[in-house]
Amino acid sequence: MEAKLIQLGASLLAILALAWIAYRLHLGGDARIRNEADARRLADEAVSGFVPVDFAIDRAGYAALLRDAAGRVLLLRRHGAHFAGRLLDGHTASRLDQQFLTIGTSDKRFGSVTLDLGPQAQAWAASLRRV
Missing domain, CATH: 1.20.5 (Single alpha-helices involved in coiled-coils or other helix-helix interfaces)
Known part of the structure; x- marks a missing residue:
């Protein structure tokens, strides 16, 4: 006993x-992106010196799109308890479905990400065609 x-x-x-x-x-x-300050901090961690001037955060906080003054677009997504980011290039595939924007990067290991951007989804989808 x-x-x-x-x-x-x-x-x-x-x-x-x-x-x-x-x-x-x-x-x-x-782990979620709760506000603009979180998105800015995570963007700088993903790409040192990346200063966003425009951003869209997924409604659930699992991903975000950020654009800097040079027109570069950074995609952040949750990866476990942390976040990973990739700069989007000309090989980016995007698909708009009402308020959902699905983005696939040229990095196959990063995978595709679906963001619920609400009314911002259409404007971001149009801007990604110019990347």
Whole structure:
């Protein structure tokens, strides 16, 4: 009986230790782009020195499109508990479906992203044709 209690206590301590490690490494959680400040910070992390002048954040906060003064467009998307970004180029494929804009990059590993941009979707789809 005593051995089982010791085993239970050790198991609980191990679980708490793993939870603490996950917390310290910022694993899991609900990573979302909540506002313009988040989008700006994530854009600078993805492409150093990228300063957006125009942006559109997905309604769920899982992705965003940002344009800088030079006309470059950066696509941010959630990748696990973090965000990844790619500059869009001439090989970008986009498809508009009402308020949803699906974008595929030339980087196949990045995959395609569907953003719910609401009324902004049409304007962004038109601007991506010029990239």
